[in-house]
Amino acid sequence: MSDSEQRTKLNRFALGRQLTALANTSPQEMLDKMPSDAAKHQAQRIGLTGAPGSGKSTLGGQLAMHRLIRESAVQRLGILAIDPSSPKSGGAILGDRIRMDELPGSAELFIRSLGSRSTADGLTDNLPEMLDLMDSFEFDEVLIETVGVGQVEYAVRLQVDTLVLVLLPNSGDMVQAMKSGIMEMPDIFVVNKSDLSGADRTAADIERITALRKITKVQWHPQVLLVSNSKPESIVALSKEIDRHQNWLITSGEQQKIQIDRARYRLRRIIERRVQQVIDELGDTDMKQALPEQFEKVISKLRGARNSI
Ligand SMILES: Nc1nc2c(ncn2[C@@H]2O[C@H](COP(=O)(O)OP(=O)(O)OP(=O)(O)O)[C@@H](O)[C@H]2O)c(=O)[nH]1
Ligand SMILES: [Mg+2]
Structure with a gap:
């Protein structure tokens, strides 16, 4: 958002209340309440998905901090953590890890943890509507954290613009076992906790598997990044790669296709x-x-x- 545009301060209370209401809305109520026109503003949506404990919340927090401090285009950022086990704890963990006092005064960060309710795909039922709500509150970016490897990626894939799959060192076996369709979904692979041993080998495994894919010139080539919470430069590299992907979405016309599939x-x-x-x-x-x-x-x-x- 440019400086000349006026944006009112984020109404956290209203947003929180409306998200809660949406979380408890049935499909019929949803059909009844559906707005007739789409929100004009659209947040960039970044998905962070991966196995439990792979470091998604830590990474999401660091990424959010980095983008709010360094990227002038990102002033209002939301994190939605979809936590199938404990709807309360995820947000608390995230909140603990973010040093709000280091954020510039203009930055607005909103964190919310959501239970995954009935969906088998690990996404909360009304996530598309929740994301629309974030759009109507004029977020510049929304990070969506979801647990899981498998079916989840398919559902998340369509809800986000950039999908980051977070893997652990020594997860080569798991990568091998993943169906090829899943390996084709992420836009960026992160081998997280790369301060631990085995990260290079896992990265090489992923590269070998993704290299087997037939990639035409116009397609996006997903990079494999080694990331660690103790290496700030690795967070910067991930942030840059996300920007590169988002630029590609626009120039390639892929963004429009995503919206239709969505x-x-x-x-x-x-x-x-x-x-x-x-x-x-x-x-x-x-x-x-x-x-x-x-x-x-x-x-x-x-x-x-x-x-x-
Ligand atoms: N060594 C190491 N540990 C890390 C790193 N990032 C996170 N951790 C630790 O890994 C554990 C899990 O981190 P979380 O960020 O909660 O992982 P998560 O993927 O969000 O976990 P769930 O939401 O429960 O699936 C915590 O104890 C973190 O401190 C890292 O880069 N290196
Ligand atoms: Mg988490």
């Missing part, structure tokens, strides 16, 4: 959840009917609910 995923998710809700509500007698009748019943319930708004 809209498609979102529509599918909300309809799937709503259909599941309707099917769960059907009675035993409904379930004894023939399939076409059951189908009609579900369709009419879906339509009925929509028309009753």
